[in-house]
Amino acid sequence: MSKNILVTGGAGYIGSNMARLLKRQGHNVVIYDNLGRGNADAAMDIPLIEGDISDRNTLAPALEKHNFDAVMHFAAFAYVGESVTAPDIYYRNNVCGTLNLIDTMREFNVNRLVFSSTCATYGEPKSLPITEATEQNPINPYGQSKLMVEQILKDYAQAYDFRSIALRYFNAAGSAEDGSLGERHDPETHLLPLILFEALRIQAGGDPKDTNLKVFGSDFDTRDGTCIRDYIHVNDLCSAHTAALERMIAVPDKGAEQFNLGVNKGYTVLEVIDACRKITGVDIQYNLVDRREGDPPELVADASQAMQKLKWTPSYPDIEQSLQHAWDWFSKHPPE
Ligand code: UDP
Numbered sequence: 001m002s003k004n005i006l007v008t009g010g011a012g013y014i015g016s017n018m019a020r021l022l023k024r025q026g027h028n029v030v031i032y033d034n035l036g037r038g039n040a041d042a043a044m045d046i047p048l049i050e051g052d053i054s055d056r057n058t059l060a061p062a063l064e065k066h067n068f069d070a071v072m073h074f075a076a077f078a079y080v081g082e083s084v085t086a087p088d089i090y091y092r093n094n095v096c097g098t099l100n101l102i103d104t105m106r107e108f109n110v111n112r113l114v115f116s117s118t119c120a121t122y123g124e125p126k127s128l129p130i131t132e133a134t135e136q137n138p139i140n141p142y143g144q145s146k147l148m149v150e151q152i153l154k155d156y157a158q159a160y161d162f163r164s165i166a167l168r169y170f171n172a173a174g175s176a177e178d179g180s181l182g183e184r185h186d187p188e189t190h191l192l193p194l195i196l197f198e199a200l201r202i203q204a205g206g207d208p209k210d211t212n213l214k215v216f217g218s219d220f221d222t223r224d225g226t227c228i229r230d231y232i233h234v235n236d237l238c239s240a241h242t243a244a245l246e247r248m249i250a251v252p253d254k255g256a257e258q259f260n261l262g263v264n265k266g267y268t269v270l271e272v273i274d275a276c277r278k279i280t281g282v283d284i285q286y287n288l289v290d291r292r293e294g295d296p297p298e299l300v301a302d303a304s305q306a307m308q309k310l311k312w313t314p315s316y317p318d319i320e321q322s323l324q325h326a327w328d329w330f331s332k333h334p335p336e
Contacts, residue, residue, distance in 0.1 A: 003245070004028045004066055006110075008053055008101065009074030010046065011038030013183045014116070014172055014234055018072060019046050020181065021238045030066055032059070033075065039184055053097040056104055063108040070112035070245055071105060073098065076146075079189050080120060083142035084294045094145035099152060106160060112248045113153070114241050117166040117258065119230070119299045121147040128266075129302040132168075132258050140294030150258060157255030164255075165244040170230035170262030170301045172237055174322030175329035182329030183234075192231070192323065195273055196330045199282040208285045215269050217291030220298075226269035228298040230262035233316035233325070237261055243310035259310060262301025263317045272319065279323045 005022050009015040010031030015038070022029045023046055031043045034052040051058030053075050076094045077083065083090040102113060120143030121136045138144040149166075156162035173192050175182035183193055198213045218225040240261050247254075267275070277284050306312050316322055 002026045002028060003069040005245070006030050006032055006062070006066065006068045006071045007074065008032045008071065009038065009076065011035055011040060011042045011048065012074055013185065014237055015072075015074035016042035016044075016181050017176055017234050018074065018238045018241055020044060020176070021242065025242060030062065032062060037077075037186065042181060042184070044180075053101045054093070056100060059101065059104045060107070063104055063110055068110045070114065070248065071101070071110060072114045072241055072245070073101060074116050076116060078118075078142065080140050080142050080294045081189060081292050083140050083145070087141035090141045090145045094142075095148045098149045102152070102156060102162065106162065111160075111162050112245075113162070113164040114244045114248070115149060115153060115164055115166040117146045117150055117168045118143060119168055119170045119260070119262070119301065121150065121168060122296075122299065124296040125299070128298060129264055129300045130260060131302045132260055132305055139296060142294070150256070153256040162256075163248050163252060164257070165248055166256065166258040167237075167240060167244060168258060168260045169237060170232050170260070170299060172234050173231040173319065174233040174235065174316065174325040177235060177325060179328055179332065182333055183326065184333075188335065191269060191272060192326055193330065195276045195284060196280070196327055197335055198284050199276060199280040199327075200330060200334050202282050202284065203280075208283050211285040211287060213273070213284065213286040214289045215273075215286050216289060216295060218288045219291070222268055222297055224268050224270050227295055228266040228268050228300060230264065230266050230300045231272070231319045231322055232262050232314065233322045236263075236314040236316055239315070240306055240310060240312045243312045247310055259306040260301040260303045261306055262303050263314050264301055264303060265317065265319070266298060266300035267319055275319055275323055276327075279320065279327050
């Protein structure tokens with residue numbers, strides 16, 4: 001049945017894909033985004049309210065007007081490195097902003113939230129793959145800010161019957177299958193786009209030896225010394241959100257739940273670069289540099305809980321498909 005859904009951060013990378021999927025599924029969708037890091041055109045034809053989650057004066061009328069059944073909350077800062085050097089904005093936006101959002105939701109009797117959490121809440125896990133029961137011990141303010149919100153959601157479930165599902169994303173990758181939406185961050189700090197930008201530079205006549213690509217750390221205790229991550233296609237992340245929405249409605253009394261979203265496969269940074277060479281046909285080079293602060297060596301998901309309880313299956317279990325979609329997108333939309 002059609003629902004009224006507010007998507008915060010719906011002009012961002014994952015949020016815009018989500019808003020579009022919900023619309024296609026027949027839901028009434030409104031995007032709420034301050035456009036600080038999002039792009040208005042990513043909202044496409046979905047109504048966009050320009051506002052900050054910390055701004056009650058914009059949020060309250062939006063919630064009052066639309067009678068939302070649930071909120072999907074993507075609006076957040078999400079750069080590990082930046083969170084180490086500027087923790088203030090991470091705690092203010094990700095924690096205080098979310099608190100303002102959920103308190104304003106409660107005021108207007110909107111009591112269901114799908115929350116974008118992260119594998120960064122686990123820090124350096126003692127065992128792999130990571131299950132939801134793995135101890136959460138974040139090693140950077142980004143992960144810490146998301147863990148704080150998870151705790152708030154647990155307490156709100158207990159005290160106020162506030163229903164939520166926190167989805168702990170591993171590394172989001174890829175672009176919409178139909179090429180309509182892609183990844184655009186400013187500044188871009190994520191590995192996959194930066195590798196593909198390097199391929200575009202060389203394709204445009206640049207010398208491979210003048211590479212801009214840096215590999216952060218080659219002395220980790222991993223098979224080739226570089227960090228291992230679990231890359232999940234953005235469309236698979238989105239399909240898990242609709243499954244979470246359905247679960248919150250079908251099983252209202254579960255309080256605050258948390259699920260890992262990954263594909264249970266880890267790639268080192270060098271393996272990702274190699275896969276990009278194959279997809280692009282370009283001789284991508286890199287420089288090995290120091291570790292980036294806040295990066296754990298290995299994060300790989302056990303997502304079996306999401307598969308069982310959300311009845312969710314990733315359609316793109318291999319990184320190659322994500323890379324191909326991302327390459328198709330960046331080839332048509334090169335960075336300015
Ligand atoms: N990384 C890298 N060079 C870059 C950007 C990222 O070597 O220019 C590494 C980073 O250290 C991490 C992995 O690539 O091990 C994924 O980083 P990204 O920033 O894409 O996502 P994160 O894991 O921080 O969410």
